[in-house]
Amino acid sequence: MQPNPAITLEKRFCAHNYSPLEVVIVQGEGVWAIGDDGRRYLDMMSAYSAVSHGHAHPRIRAAAMAQIDKVSVVSRAFYSEPLGNFLQTLCRISGFDSALPMNSGAEAVETAIKAARRWGYRVKGIAANQAKIVVADNNFHGRTSTIVGFSSEPAYKADFGPFCNGFSEARFGDIESFRAAITADTCAVLIEPIQGEAGIRLPPAGFLRELRQLCDETNTLLILDEIQSGLGRTGKWFAFEHEGIRPDALILGKALGGGIMPVSAFVADHPIMDLFDAGSHGSTFGGNPLAAAIGLEALKVLEDEGLIDNSAQLGRYLVERLTALGSPAIREIRGRGLWVGVELDRDARPICEALLAEGVLTKETHENVLRIAPPLSISREELDWGLERIERVFKQLV
Template identity: 60%
Template sequence: MDAISREREVCAANYAPLPIMLSHGEGVWLTDTSGVKRLDMMSGYSAVSLGHGHPRILKVLNEQARKLAVTSRAFHSEPLGPFLAKLCAIAGQEMALPMNTGAEAVETAIKAARRWGYRVKGIAPGKAEIIVAAGNFHGRTTTIVGFSSDESYRDGFGPFTPGFVSVPFGDAAALEAAITPHTAAILIEPIQGEAGIVMPPAGYLTRLRELCDERNVLLILDEIQSGLGRTGRWFAHQHEGVRPDGLIVGKALGGGVYPVSAFLASRAVMGLFEPGSHGSTFGGNALAAAIGLEALTVIEEERLVQRSAEHGAHMKQRLAAMTQGIARDVRGAGLWIGVDIDPEAGSAKTIVKALAGAGVLTKETHDTVIRFAPPLTISRQELDWGLDRCEAVFGSLARHTGAAAA
């Protein structure tokens, strides 16, 4: 039995990976068990923004693991304070609550918003509502999938938690109409990642900020995928110059080797948590804190936010040029671009397989969109190597489509 068959026999089929058995990774490259080397243009949904095996991350991982890893938050540990202080300073927030996965950080934000709604805004007990956007992806817990608009995420997992109101993404007027005295918060992604790198109209976040100020509602932004340099700014909301009341971060925070996430907010919001009101055995452990601090330092010192902006503009321009007549849209910011394939030109999944065969690993979403999100550490030479191979695949598709049309 080969390795893939062995995995399929014992692993639940909640994913449908490409039939490639990866062996090791270095920088922006992944190598399979046959020795074939491919460019990673997916970077683990932004979790590997610093590339595979970044030497500074591995050094801190090794040193801290040998010194102290996990004790639970029943005790203090040296790395936690410096880590959260740097994270808060970068994010422009006052306090942070560390967790492990993105979904846990979202759940933390939901709890914070509801408690703020009851204790500060004065919403009647059990009546707090949170407005979300259709097309959202905030995680896979039963609470979170309950307010997803994707039936495949919800099928068979009800009954779902009440208290969520969904409106179309990018429609500020619809959102304004949905606000009631029971509204505690608006929870959205500034750019919807899993939906296909969907961009809101200009001014959308600015208008949401205005509405939240006018109606006494918290604005909470999920930047788990879009944050920490992915869009060419530290955070996607900075493209419009707004400041959220709550910010959710994760993925890249773990340096590609460890799950690290956090919910950040003002002292007034965070002060609503007291001992016993929330927790996590692994959240904020010494190893996670040391890795998170080094991940932030690497992004800062290697100027990866600026690199994302510069290389991202180049990548978007090249992808738009090579997919003319094939793509309905090429959208995104920084090193995070979605190519929306015209169904008449071909299947996104088929193209992703062809790209893998050409040496480029990426992933489709929602049937038509191919996501390109290489590690922020990628060089221009490595990026162009991958884009040249993408161009060959898209060129072949264009010729085939043209021949079929003729």
């Protein structure tokens, strides 16, 4: 077999900081990705939830093209027409007063860190340069040098130090560990309500309610990173809604870009957001007209097309079907909505490769967890198509 020229060129000229499966995707249509050989693959990964609406959603694509025909980038040195409409809709849906638009999820996390520290100094009264943020073990919030500095994953940190101070770690899901970690100098707790890269790990029921109460008692901000879990992925707009709480601030991204471009946001009420003044933070591309037009339509599609209810209903069905496999290779199935991790007793990479051969795109996380996260637009028939092939692969393991 002749080597694939696209793969050859990428391996030659691109940094080897990923380990992709051996397939070249040239087109996407809804829940389907098309390879360079014309084969159709069911996308059950959704680019880590960035393609929640499906590939090339016609409404989002039309909104993008219409804005491109007007103006794409002006920077926030000037006002632009789409941005206010986008952020008004985002604030209405999230229930917060204000939003600061960025591009990548990591940028929005860095924005949250700045906001938390400034709040700590100017509102809580923490001494200069002493503010601390408590994070969870096995967290994943991005890959900037600040963020990997408080990761507990050695592979993310090796030979990238020295790292930024000001972070302490508590055990995910253990309220007493967080209680012990919070001090008078703690300005915020930053946590994922469901840990994605750690293997779709859910905390015990009631943990987020206890954490909300603890933050209230200690005058500490509760900031939730819902870059992956937010915008319908778990069967509700936001994962925190499953516990009936409200954080002090929210970090969003991935699906906010409608599967077209990176769009993220830090969302909070005025007492936090108004601590940013002119020149204190910014991004050349953050909140550009094209991103705003895409983000607005991405939110409208989630509202109009019932994708969040679809995630809730088909998510339950997905777990039922996976549980019914009864495979001895499966240790645990966990998740919410159309976001499921299948923990295995072995390396998940060969299973991803076997599924690729069957026409299903998935990817492993933490070596032994199979991640299943199709677009929220998937139909039951399409999901059944994928599940039949997953069942076939697991039967071959016996």
